[in-house]
Amino acid sequence: MSKIFVEENGVYGIDCTDAVWASDQMHGDYYEAGLHINDVDFVIENSTEILLVEYKNANISGAVNPGAFNPMEDKKVSVAIRKFYDSLHYLRLLDKTKPVSYVYILEFPNGDVTMRKRLRNRLKLELPFALQEKIGNGRKLIEKLDVVSIEEWNKDKDYGKYPIAPVEQGIVK
Amino acid sequence: MAIKSIEVMNVMVFRRQWRNQNDDCKTGIKAGDVLRDAFQLEFCDGINVLIGENGVGKTTLLKMIYAATQWSNEQTDERKTNRLLHFFSDKLKDNEALKNTTNKEDFCYYKISDGEHSFEDSLSHNGIFHYDEWLGLNIQSVFIPTTEMLSHSKGFLAMNQKYSMPFDGTQVDIIVNASLPETREIPAAMSGILNKISDAIDGTVILEEDSFYVVKKDGRKIDFSLEAEGLRKLGLLWKLIRNGLLESGTVLLWDEPEANLNPELYPLVAEILLELQKNGVQIFAATHNYNFAKYLEIRRTEKEQVMFHNLYRGSSELPGALQKLYLEQEKYGNEIYSRSAYRMEELGPNHIMIADNKLLDEVYEQ
Numbered sequence: 001m002s003k004i005f006v007e008e009n010g011v012y013g014i015d016c017t018d019a020v021w022a023s024d025q026m027h028g029d030y031y032e033a034g035l036h037i038n039d040v041d042f043v044i045e046n047s048t049e050i051l052l053v054e055y056k057n058a059n060i061s062g063a064v065n066p067g068a069f070n071p072m073e074d075k076k077v078s079v080a081i082r083k084f085y086d087s088l089h090y091l092r093l094l095d096k097t098k099p100v101s102y103v104y105i106l107e108f109p110n111g112d113v114t115m116r117k118r119l120r121n122r123l124k125l126e127l128p129f130a131l132q133e134k135i136g137n138g139r140k141l142i143e144k145l146d147v148v149s150i151e152e153w154n155k156d157k158d159y160g161k162y163p164i165a166p167v168e169q170g171i172v173k
Numbered sequence: 174m175a176i177k178s179i180e181v182m183n184v185m186v187f188r189r190q191w192r193n194q195n196d197d198c199k200t201g202i203k204a205g206d207v208l209r210d211a212f213q214l215e216f217c218d219g220i221n222v223l224i225g226e227n228g229v230g231k232t233t234l235l236k237m238i239y240a241a242t243q244w245s246n247e248q249t250d251e252r253k254t255n256r257l258l259h260f261f262s263d264k265l266k267d268n269e270a271l272k273n274t275t276n277k278e279d280f281c282y283y284k285i286s287d288g289e290h291s292f293e294d295s296l297s298h299n300g301i302f303h304y305d306e307w308l309g310l311n312i313q314s315v316f317i318p319t320t321e322m323l324s325h326s327k328g329f330l331a332m333n334q335k336y337s338m339p340f341d342g343t344q345v346d347i348i349v350n351a352s353l354p355e356t357r358e359i360p361a362a363m364s365g366i367l368n369k370i371s372d373a374i375d376g377t378v379i380l381e382e383d384s385f386y387v388v389k390k391d392g393r394k395i396d397f398s399l400e401a402e403g404l405r406k407l408g409l410l411w412k413l414i415r416n417g418l419l420e421s422g423t424v425l426l427w428d429e430p431e432a433n434l435n436p437e438l439y440p441l442v443a444e445i446l447l448e449l450q451k452n453g454v455q456i457f458a459a460t461h462n463y464n465f466a467k468y469l470e471i472r473r474t475e476k477e478q479v480m481f482h483n484l485y486r487g488s489s490e491l492p493g494a495l496q497k498l499y500l501e502q503e504k505y506g507n508e509i510y511s512r513s514a515y516r517m518e519e520l521g522p523n524h525i526m527i528a529d530n531k532l533l534d535e536v537y538e539q
Contacts (some may be wrong), residue, residue, distance in 0.1 A: 112518035
């Protein structure tokens with residue numbers, strides 16, 4: 001059965017049909033439970049890992065003041081970080097214990113691969129990479145972090161199994 | 174008037190090679206593709222940013238455009254054919270060193286066009302083609318070389334008249350241009366740009382008895398050689414604008430604007446270039462710096478203001494059917510190709526981004 005999630009703007013969809021399990025319900029579940037914490041847009045489980053996927057597209061027509069969106073801004077960075085940490089509770093409750101990677105799919109005006117890598121490196125400093133090296137028994141809270149464009153996501157041999165395409169074009173497997 | 178295109182065949186690094194819209198032929202040939210055996214770039218009327226590794230011909234292209242625009246001026250002296258050669262290097266006796274061919278009889282030329290007229294310096298025929306249509310266009314151009322020259326101005330031009338100096342024509346010309354008298358009036362738009370530069374260098378630039386000085390706002394007169402090299406570069410730009418050399422219809426060619434400049438000054442220089450462009454100056458800049466190029470990309474107000482041209486070295490082959498038609502092109506060397514786009518990310522393999530990305534990946538992996 002196909003499993004296609006449409007992002008909040010209703011412009012792009014992500015096809016998670018090939019996932020072991022996937023959800024876009026984290027926000028709704030938190031909200032219904034009265035929890036005002038942060039959450040990622042999609043969770044995708046494959047045979048070996050869990051992908052926490054945050055999606056932001058400031059390049060779509062109709063985006064409110066796209067030129068003003070700066071993903072490097074402290075507040076935006078802070079929210080992106082909190083989304084990772086707060087989403088871990090969800091995985092714990094669902095007893096999802098596979099290694100977790102965080103992928104931030106990001107499109108913004110004048111963005112490019114170098115800027116995305118700069119953001120990735122900045123996010124890394126506040127995600128628990130260093131912490132998990134120092135304490136514990138080797139178990140990791142995060143395996144990997146990526147900040148990618150839609151094109152990079154689709155071209156990646158692992159992420160590309162869950163292709164992103166404009167809804168109006170239909171999602172072609 | 175704007176420079177619209179350049180075509181180069183077998184001159185310096187630009188050897189004859191089949192190119193598909195100037196790109197390599199690796200993706201194959203499809204209907205509508207334009208296949209040419211000369212290197213050919215098409216420019217925008219605004220700011221053209223040339224990027225690429227060392228040795229892919231960025232400076233050469235700038236010098237070719239400079240040579241062509243200088244040739245268009247009727248007042249240029251009668252030794253101008255020799256002067257063209259001198260723009261490339263002060264050490265050349267004749268144009269043989271510029272040629273890069275397999276067979277001696279192959280064509281070697283570079284050709285610049287404004288869309289209506291063209292200038293072709295044919296090294297194989299040892300002469301200028303179409304010069305009657307190009308001469309008299311009087312395209313005013315300025316070439317800013319990587320080397321800072323104004324600190325060496327004392328007695329330089331007199332010495333250069335008499336002796337053979339180890340400087341190429343672009344290096345001599347920049348001193349000549351900076352030494353010209355200032356204009357009586359400054360257009361309002363240029364006034365704003367001059368003020369911005371003046372704030373950055375904390376003063377203005379004057380020429381006294383063959384030497385340049387920065388007169389600081391508190392009245393101190395600082396010898397140009399004592400200024401930081403980055404500020405000297407801004408001072409030079411101030412002087413060129415003040416001398417009326419960068420006005421509407423002129424062409425600015427700037428080799429590595431970022432050289433010796435503190436990165437904090439990149440946005441200012443990018444802003445100045447964008448303002449000059451808005452006021453009708455066509456600009457060609459060669460850069461190795463991602464941040465500088467990115468400032469031009471993000472601070473432009475119209476996409477068409479800035480176009481990026483990525484020069485890269487590669488090898489590719491014509492599809493089989495075409496190879497049979499062009500047997501002489503069976504062997505494919507390591508040649509120069511290019512891609513052009515309004516966004517840097519659309520250019521691959523983009524070496525100035527690749528270099529930054531490698532560092533960022535290394536930081537991430539630690």
